[in-house]
Amino acid sequence: MMAKVFIKGLPSTMMDDFQLNVINLLQHAAENYGEREIKSRKLDGKLEVFNYKTIYERVKRLANALESLGVKPTDRVGVLGFNTHRYFEAYFGISGIGAVMVEMNFRLSPDELSYIAKHSKVKVIFADEQLIPIVEKVNDKVNSDKVVIMTDKERTPSTKISKVYHYEDLLKSSSPNYDFPIIDEKSACFACYTSGTTGMPKGVYYSHRAIVLHSMAVIQAVPVNANDALLQLVPMFHANGWGWPFTATMVGAKQVFPGQYSLDNLKPIIDLLINENITISNGVPTLWIAIHNYLSSLKDKPKFNNLKVLIGGSEPPLALIKGLREFGIEVIHGYGSTETTPLSHINVIKYYLGLSQEEYEELKSKQGIPVFPIQRKTVTPDGRDIPWDNKTIGELLERGPWVVKEYYNDPRTLESFIGEGYEIWWKSGNAVTVDKYGYIKIADRLKDLIKSGGEWISSVDMENFLMAHPKVLEATVVGVPHPKWQERPLAFVVVKPEYKGNVTKEELLEHLLKRLAKWQLPEIIFTDSIPKTSTGKFDKKVLREQYKDYFIKREMIE
Numbered sequence: 165m166m167a168k169v170f171i172k173g174l175p176s177t178m179m180d181d182f183q184l185n186v187i188n189l190l191q192h193a194a195e196n197y198g199e200r201e202i203k204s205r206k207l208d209g210k211l212e213v214f215n216y217k218t219i220y221e222r223v224k225r226l227a228n229a230l231e232s233l234g235v236k237p238t239d240r241v242g243v244l245g246f247n248t249h250r251y252f253e254a255y256f257g258i259s260g261i262g263a264v265m266v267e268m269n270f271r272l273s274p275d276e277l278s279y280i281a282k283h284s285k286v287k288v289i290f291a292d293e294q295l296i297p298i299v300e301k302v303n304d305k306v307n308s309d310k311v312v313i314m315t316d317k318e319r320t321p322s323t324k325i326s327k328v329y330h331y332e333d334l335l336k337s338s339s340p341n342y343d344f345p346i347i348d349e350k351s352a353c354f355a356c357y358t359s360g361t362t363g364m365p366k367g368v369y370y371s372h373r374a375i376v377l378h379s380m381a382v383i384q385a386v387p388v389n390a391n392d393a394l395l396q397l398v399p400m401f402h403a404n405g406w407g408w409p410f411t412a413t414m415v416g417a418k419q420v421f422p423g424q425y426s427l428d429n430l431k432p433i434i435d436l437l438i439n440e441n442i443t444i445s446n447g448v449p450t451l452w453i454a455i456h457n458y459l460s461s462l463k464d465k466p467k468f469n470n471l472k473v474l475i476g477g478s479e480p481p482l483a484l485i486k487g488l489r490e491f492g493i494e495v496i497h498g499y500g501s502t503e504t505t506p507l508s509h510i511n512v513i514k515y516y517l518g519l520s521q522e523e524y525e526e527l528k529s530k531q532g533i534p535v536f537p538i539q540r541k542t543v544t545p546d547g548r549d550i551p552w553d554n555k556t557i558g559e560l561l562e563r564g565p566w567v568v569k570e571y572y573n574d575p576r577t578l579e580s581f582i583g584e585g586y587e588i589w590w591k592s593g594n595a596v597t598v599d600k601y602g603y604i605k606i607a608d609r610l611k612d613l614i615k616s617g618g619e620w621i622s623s624v625d626m627e628n629f630l631m632a633h634p635k636v637l638e639a640t641v642v643g644v645p646h647p648k649w650q651e652r653p654l655a656f657v658v659v660k661p662e663y664k665g666n667v668t669k670e671e672l673l674e675h676l677l678k679r680l681a682k683w684q685l686p687e688i689i690f691t692d693s694i695p696k697t698s699t700g701k702f703d704k705k706v707l708r709e710q711y712k713d714y715f716i717k718r719e720m721i722e
Contacts, residue, residue, distance in 0.1 A: 184349045184372055185259075186255070187223075187259065187260035187344050190256045194217050194219070197390055197416025198217035200215055200416050200417070201214070201418050201419075202214045202421075203419070203420045204249035204252075204420075205425075207294075207424065219249065222335055223260065224339075225334075225339065226258075226335060227257050229335060230258065234310075235258075235287060237262030238262065240284045240285055241263055241264070241288045242308070244277075244291040244298065245290065245292040245295070245314060246292055246294070246424045247399065247422055249421055250292075252419070260344045267354060267355065267356050268280055269619075270401070271619060271681055271683060272359065282305075283364075284367060284572075289311045290314060291311065292424075293314065296323050299325065300324055303325055310328075310329060312329045312330075313328060347372060350372075351372060352371060355367055356401070356502050359622070366572075368571065370505060374505055375404070375410055378410075378505045380414070381535045381536065383411060383414065385498070386498075388412065388417060389417065391417075392415070394419050394420065394445065395422065395433075396409060397433070397446055407506065407507060420440050427451070427454045430454060438466055442471060444471075444474075445471065447475060448477035449478055450617050450618065452473060453481075459491055465491065467492050473496065476499055478650055479529055479531070481529075485528055497528065497529065498532070499531035499604070503592075508535060509531050510533065510535050511603070513527060513528065527601075531604045538562060538563075540563075540604075541560075541589065542559065544558055550597075558595070559595060560595075560606075561592065569588055580593075614641070614651050614653050617650065618650075621653055623641040623704075625679075627641050627655075630657060630675075635659055635671075636659060636672070638657070640655070640704065641655045641656070644708060644714050644715060652686070653687070654686060654714060655688045656707065669690075687714075
């Protein structure tokens with residue numbers, strides 16, 4: 165197929181050189197919605213109240229503080245934190261001076277976090293006080309220049325890190341006056357590292373232009389305005405919290421940050437939903453399944469009048485969509501990835517089609533249609549377009565102004581992109597079908613990745629780590645359904661004959677903990693043999709089918 169002709173036409177008379185900068189979002193909100201509240205839940209459960217005007221002043225202080233720490237344009241600043249006003253301020257303070265905020269997923273293993281810090285060349289690390297032990301492990305390996313502790317306490321908690329600064333003290337000692345520069349909109353402002361393939365995480369560096377355009381697109385996809393109130397449940401390190409903190413800022417909506425919370429205690433989240441009159445929230449299916457179960461357990465069941473929830477990360481079960489609707493909660497299904505900033509598809513229900521209720525319910529669980537101006541192709545392995553017949557499977561390819569065009573300093577770029585110049589496409593690795601109305605539905609990953617609680621786990625890496633144990637002969641890992649976490653890894657292990665009966669699950673899990681985070685650890689099943697395909701590969705399809713009810717049955721027994 166020939167490349168399209170690129171035409172340079174007659175120059176316009178518009179301000180096409182006007183630069184779209186992330187800080188402009190907050191400046192606009194402070195000027196036009198200055199009194200609109202921003203609330204942040206502290207460790208003691210109390211809410212700290214700000215507004216866009218006071219947050220903007222704090223961000224200007226942060227900009228001065230960053231410069232006093234020696235941070236310059238293009239420098240990378242790592243941030244490990246929960247969803248708080250300080251993380252929100254870091255978004256704007258770091259990017260506003262032309263530096264890059266590296267959003268570090270504290271759920272990753274120390275090895276992975278150290279790799280990210282080294283690969284991105286982090287100069288300073290900001291971290292919530294609860295995460296100091298993690299930072300200590302990372303800092304031992306990368307020796308970043310300085311660490312800033314974000315805490316509600318008056319004093320910095322004790323730590324073995326030598327160069328430590330107190331976030332609030334830095335702000336107090338810094339001027340509230342700062343003249344933000346104009347930054348080339350194509351410059352990087354944020355970096356997220358995706359662990360969606362085997363090996364170490366890959367860096368996606370977002371531009372100012374991409375963030376601003378993406379925010380405008382979210383407003384189009386999920387109508388939101390200054391009268392809305394957002395409860396940000398998606399981790400803010402996860403593809404910029406799906407872009408919602410920026411979208412809410414753009415329109416001047418109220419924002420509520422829940423701080424650290426747990427699925428084991430959802431009362432604080434429910435209280436925020438009710439007491440703060442939340443109208444917009446977000447999260448992966450596992451979170452909202454837990455919330456639904458909690459709501460269902462209450463004697464006095466609340467009824468929400470105007471609450472929309474964007475659910476993504478994986479397909480929300482139809483039972484969840486219906487169950488939340490009983491509480492007055494409307495589910496909006498979105499799709500995207502770290503590589504697409506992340507929203508690329510939204511499930512817009514086309515009521516004009518005149519479909520039956522059953523057909524609408526089926527549509528509701530699909531990933532939807534592209535958000536303008538994202539373009540997509542669904543192709544066979546040899547590059548042919550698949551028919552829109554709702555059954556033929558093809559790989560989803562995407563491109564657009566907020567889609568990644570390469571991974572940062574990573575040779576694996578060659579594996580994930582096709583085309584060149586204006587015709588480049590990102591290969592999502594997702595196998596999808598398309599129905600006659602253009603709605604996509606993800607059938608599976610093209611590779612054997614496991615998605616647990618909204619995060620990816622590499623089965624191949626886990627297999628290699630297991631087989632690195634001196635007593636293990638063979639090992640394979642598959643993802644199987646789990647009632648709480650969507651999927652969990654199931655590891656099948658064949659022990660070397662001389663060690664048979666002399667290896668424990670605990671021993672192997674301890675071995676894995678050297679390379680994996682605790683939440684990634686699999687359930688282990690010892691077996692005499694692992695089924696193989698005709699080519700000698702482990703037959704994961706057979707294992708997935710055979711053990712598809714493993715966790716569900718165990719949950720029922722318990």
